[in-house]
Structures are given as C-alpha cells and as structure tokens.
Amino acid sequence: MPKAKLYRFDEMTTEPQEVELPPEIFGAEVSADLLWRAVRTYLFNKRQGTASTKDRGEVSGGGRKPWPQKHTGRARHGSIRSPLWRHGGVTFGPKPRDWDLDLPKKMRRKALICALSARAQEGQIWLIDRLGFQRPRTKEAVALLSRLGLPEKTLVVVAPEEYQIPVYKSFSNIPGVDCHRADLLTAYEVLDHDAVLLTERAVEALTRRLSHAQVGA
Numbered sequence: 001m002p003k004a005k006l007y008r009f010d011e012m013t014t015e016p017q018e019v020e021l022p023p024e025i026f027g028a029e030v031s032a033d034l035l036w037r038a039v040r041t042y043l044f045n046k047r048q049g050t051a052s053t054k055d056r057g058e059v060s061g062g063g064r065k066p067w068p069q070k071h072t073g074r075a076r077h078g079s080i081r082s083p084l085w086r087h088g089g090v091t092f093g094p095k096p097r098d099w100d101l102d103l104p105k106k107m108r109r110k111a112l113i114c115a116l117s118a119r120a121q122e123g124q125i126w127l128i129d130r131l132g133f134q135r136p137r138t139k140e141a142v143a144l145l146s147r148l149g150l151p152e153k154t155l156v157v158v159a160p161e162e163y164q165i166p167v168y169k170s171f172s173n174i175p176g177v178d179c180h181r182a183d184l185l186t187a188y189e190v191l192d193h194d195a196v197l198l199t200e201r202a203v204e205a206l207t208r209r210l211s212h213a214q215v216g217a
Contacts, residue, residue, distance in 0.1 A: 001020050001021075002021040002023060002027045002125075005019075005126065007127065007128045007129070008128075009129055009132045009144075010132065022207050022211075024211060026116050027117060030117055030118045031111075034107060034110055034114055035111055035191065038115075041103040043188070045099070045100050051094040053090040053094055056088060063079075066079070116196070116206070124151075127198055128197060128200075129200050130201075131162065131199060133166040133170050137166075138173045140170060145177065148197070155190060155193035155197070156177065156180070156197045157196060157198045159199060159205045182205035185206070
C-alpha cells in the first residue's frame, strides 16, 4: 500500500501524519513504454511547426544567367539563387508542418497513473492539507518548500477550486517549481519534476478523474 506524509499548513512544526494513498492511482504497475508514448506526444504537440525556408524557386531575383556558359574560366552557373550561392535558396530546408500526435484518452490517463505511481515508489510524493496563502507571497512559498525538505524541481498540484491567485502566484517566481491543477495534470509534468506536493483536495480530484481508468487493461 503506497504511503506518504501528510503535513498541516497551520502546524508545520508538528510531526507529519503518515497516510495511505489510493492504490489505484499511486500503486499501479509502471509501464515505461506508455510513459515514453505520453512524453513523446506531449512534446510533439508543443511544437509550433512554423519553421520555414525558401528554396531556389521562391528566392527573388536570379532570372538572368550570371555569366556565359563558356570561355570565362569560371565555373558554370545558371542562377545566383542556386543553393551554392550566398543568399540563394536552401536545399531540403524545413517547411511548415503539423507535428500533432494523438494519444487515446484512456492511454493518457494510464500514463498519468504510471507517472504518479513511479513518484510514489521513489518516495517523492508529499501531502499537505491545504495551501492557505492569503496573498501572493513568494517568500512564504519558499519557506514552506524548505520546511518540507522538497527538492528544487517540485510540482505543486492543487484542486481546481484551490487554483487561486494567492496560491499559484506564490510559486510562479520560484525557479524549478510549478503549480498545476489536478484536472489538467499530465504525465509529462509529473515526470519533469523530482517531487510532487499535493493537497488533500488534489488527491480527491485525481481519484475522481482517474478511478475509472482500468490500469490493468
């Protein structure tokens, strides 16, 4: 049964309580192949695909042969827009294209479960009852992460109703730390950080979102 330490935001000096995590979310078998597919799809879908170069037919100018074919002592050229020339066209250069890949919803959910289970197996899951910031305070957020002993690259996951300005702005200026909503969380974001800090409501939101995913299928 996966377990994690539960801290109290208002009682950080007291010893944390060890609680059990939902096994269907944090105790699943980790599939490296599925995680690779999820990460690959995520990164490919982030590509804009707008890189573009001009070939010799699209570069302006070069309609006249630069010099006669023979009797000049120089190499033969038909256009100054040849790829051999400076400011000429580009051979096999990139063109705008769609990099988007599709991953079925069921596989995306399984991949997220695998990522959370992998972090739980490594002991890199932390729990906190709530994040009670009254206003955006980076200093308070840094102090909280320091008291918990979290690594530099930490992912903070909150429930949708907890994703408020005082919470996510408190973490926004800390290098390596990101704050995400549980209903929009992806496997890539979990794997891209060394540890995950979840609120109790975030665990409940993840359980509602992922409990019907058949991990063993």
